[in-house]
Amino acid sequence: METQLRRPGPVPRGEHFTVLDPATGESFDEAPDQRAKELDAVVGRAHEAWPSWRADPAARTAALLASADAVEAAGADLAPLLTREQGKPLAESYAEIARTAARLRYFAASVPEPRTITDGRAVHSEVRWRSLGPVAAIVPWNFPLQLASAKFAPALAAGNPVVLKPSPFTPLATRLLGSVLSAALPEGVLTIVTGREPLGACLASHPGIRHVTFTGSVTAGRAVAAGAASGLARVTLELGGNDAAVLLDDVDVERIADRLFWAAFRNCGQVCMAVKRVYAPARLHSRVVEALAERAKSVVVGAGLDRATELGPLNNAAQLARVERYTATALADGARAAAGGHRLDRPGYFYAPTVLTDVRPGSPVVTEEQFGPVLPVLPYGNLDEAVEAANATRFGLGGSVWGTDLDRAAAVAGRLECGTAWINHHAELSLAQPFAGIKESGVGVAGGPWGLYGNLRPFVVHRPREARR
Numbered sequence: 380m381e382t383q384l385r386r387p388g389p390v391p392r393g394e395h396f397t398v399l400d401p402a403t404g405e406s407f408d409e410a411p412d413q414r415a416k417e418l419d420a421v422v423g424r425a426h427e428a429w430p431s432w433r434a435d436p437a438a439r440t441a442a443l444l445a446s447a448d449a450v451e452a453a454g455a456d457l458a459p460l461l462t463r464e465q466g467k468p469l470a471e472s473y474a475e476i477a478r479t480a481a482r483l484r485y486f487a488a489s490v491p492e493p494r495t496i497t498d499g500r501a502v503h504s505e506v507r508w509r510s511l512g513p514v515a516a517i518v519p520w521n522f523p524l525q526l527a528s529a530k531f532a533p534a535l536a537a538g539n540p541v542v543l544k545p546s547p548f549t550p551l552a553t554r555l556l557g558s559v560l561s562a563a564l565p566e567g568v569l570t571i572v573t574g575r576e577p578l579g580a581c582l583a584s585h586p587g588i589r590h591v592t593f594t595g596s597v598t599a600g601r602a603v604a605a606g607a608a609s610g611l612a613r614v615t616l617e618l619g620g621n622d623a624a625v626l627l628d629d630v631d632v633e634r635i636a637d638r639l640f641w642a643a644f645r646n647c648g649q650v651c652m653a654v655k656r657v658y659a660p661a662r663l664h665s666r667v668v669e670a671l672a673e674r675a676k677s678v679v680v681g682a683g684l685d686r687a688t689e690l691g692p693l694n695n696a697a698q699l700a701r702v703e704r705y706t707a708t709a710l711a712d713g714a715r716a717a718a719g720g721h722r723l724d725r726p727g728y729f730y731a732p733t734v735l736t737d738v739r740p741g742s743p744v745v746t747e748e749q750f751g752p753v754l755p756v757l758p759y760g761n762l763d764e765a766v767e768a769a770n771a772t773r774f775g776l777g778g779s780v781w782g783t784d785l786d787r788a789a790a791v792a793g794r795l796e797c798g799t800a801w802i803n804h805h806a807e808l809s810l811a812q813p814f815a816g817i818k819e820s821g822v823g824v825a826g827g828p829w830g831l832y833g834n835l836r837p838f839v840v841h842r843p844r845e846a847r848r
Contacts (some may be wrong), residue, residue: 396575398551401466401692402682402727408464410550413574415581418542421570422587425513425540428567433510433538436490443487443536445563447480453559457524461552462683465523466691466728467646469683479528479556485810486536489831496839503842508835510538511613512589515582517603519595520546520694521649523553529825530592531569537834539590540568544582547575548695579603586610590834593617594651597773597819604822615823615833618816619748620651620776623769624805625791626667627762627782628660635781635803636670642779642805643671644678644732647693648752652777652799652806656745657756658765664758668717668736671754675718675732682727693728693751702730702751705744709755714738719752746772762791770796775817779805 395409432439450457458472465472491508498504516530523545531541545553550573557571572578583591584606591607592615593600600618607614624639626632643654659667681688693699699722706720719733730752738745738755745755759765769778778795781803782788792800798815801807808814814826824833 396547398464398548399695400463400727401694402463402684402729404696404727408551410547410554410573413572413578415578418572418578418582418585419587421542421572422513422585424567425542425570426587428540428565429510429512429538432535432540432565432568436538439536439538440487442564442568443483443532446560447483447487449559449563450476450480450483450556453555457552457555457559459684460555461524461549462691464549464551465520465683466694467683468688468691469686471646472683475522475525479524482525482528482532482810486532486831489533489536489828491537491831491835501844503844505840507838507840508537508832509838511834511836512539513587514539514541514590514592514834515585515588515612516541516543517579517583517591517593517595518543518545518553520548521646521651523549524556526594527553527556529830530594533825533830534590534592534834535564535568537831539834540570542570542572542582542588544572544574544579547573580606583607583612584609588612590615592823592825600821613823613833615825616821617651617814617825618819618821619750619774620653620816620820621655621746621748621772621774622652622777622779622797622805623656623658623772623795624654624779624781625762625765625769625795626657626659626663627780627784627788627791628663629783629787630660630663630781631783632663632666632670636667636674638804639781640671640674643754644675644690644752645806647690647730648754649694649698649750650806651748654754654779654805655749656769657754658759658768659756661758661760664736664756668734668756671756672717672734675734678732680723680729680732690732690752693730696728698751699728699730702749702753705742705747705749705751706733706735706753709735709738709742709744712739712742714742714744714755740768748774766791766794770794773819776820777801777806777816779803 397406461472494506496504514534590613594617600616683691719731723729733753735755778797779801780788813829815824
């Protein structure tokens with residue numbers, strides 16, 4: 380389908396904030412700095428759009444399919460802009476756009492099914508499904524478009540209008556995405572608002588919002604939940620992760636090294652469900668460190684728009700400082716960098732891909748979510764010790780087990796305290812599966828039919844099986 384690409388309008392002077400290119404650290408564009416007082420009108424338009432949007436499932440399906448086509452058609456415009464503001468390699472930006480379109484198509488085909496309750500009574504009870512109302516979607520900077528679609532696609536499919544707020548670090552591609560989708564969606568059904576805090580907090584606590592879906596840090600998630608509670612809005616929170624990879628004593632180190640490396644370092648380690656700790660049997664520990672360090676030293680680090688780049692910069696200065704701080708603390712406490720361990724001497728937010736050994740188990744680089752290109756590898760003496768260490772965290776997003784005996788690996792995976800466990804791979808998700816964390820990694824469920832029904836409420840109709848006299 381051909382779509383006329385409508386770019387976002389110019390930003391009035393005095394009502395903007397700058398957007399930096401993480402490959403240079405310099406400003407390259409600006410975005411509207413919208414204020415909380417504008418939210419009443421935005422949410423009001425969402426309420427106005429709601430009745431007609433929820434009333435026609437066939438029209439919703441057609442609009443979501445047209446939206447997917449429009450996203451694909453705009454890929455050549457969206458991908459470079461996404462790379463410019465986020466930093467990831469261009470190929471990864473195209474993959475993110477493809478995932479956005481795929482998710483729209485998946486939910487376009489998702490229809491809530493009524494259910495009949497059979498309990499022996501002379502009453503026919505049917506559970507139907509109704510939309511919630513306007514949804515607030517608050518999205519981080521690591522996967523701006525992919526995570527936006529993970530929120531708005533199921534919400535729209537369920538009949539809810541959406542107000543979407545991207546991170547102020549990555550507002551531009553999301554604004555352009557909104558313009559692309561405006562050709563396929565009715566007015567008021569999906570609105571993009573951009574701005575610095577407290578805009579997100581005000582959106583989460585707005586009395587016209589009925590569901591808040593948020594991805595970000597634990598600290599910010601608590602604040603979002605508190606704001607949503609003021610209006611008794613439903614919340615779905617996908618928060619931090621500190622995923623462990625447990626290597627069994629029968630693992631083929633060379634065979635899994637590439638997969639394990641990229642499970643930790645993709646998107647410069649800025650993935651909530653990336654591998655952030657590796658536990659290796661003591662007799663294999665040095666081989667694992669060597670294999671991962673070899674790959675860390677050979678990977679091409681550079682600006683995302685350079686097609687030779689395999690690993691881009693960190694997204695922002697604060698995140699770079701966090702990675703530097705955690706790594707420096709570990710090194711000061713006796714850890715050794717088998718690769719990297721330092722910021723790269725160039726403009727932008729580049730940090731050398733880092734593999735750490737001899738790390739103290741209580742070091743923040745192990746216990747906290749570093750969210751960057753740094754991977755500690757820790758030895759263990761027996762498997763129970765490894766599982767205990769993997770579970771000894773306040774997070775519970777994902778985890779993985781790596782080994783040759785798949786049945787044994789599956790048994791160990793079943794002992795991990797997390798929402799998703801993988802065997803011999805990590806951080807791969809199907810659109811049809813649930814995605815949820817435990818402990819401080821989140822509240823609620825996204826993905827698949829669970830994501831759809833999370834945007835609906837049950838409505839029960841009782842009627843007699845026979846006419847009453």
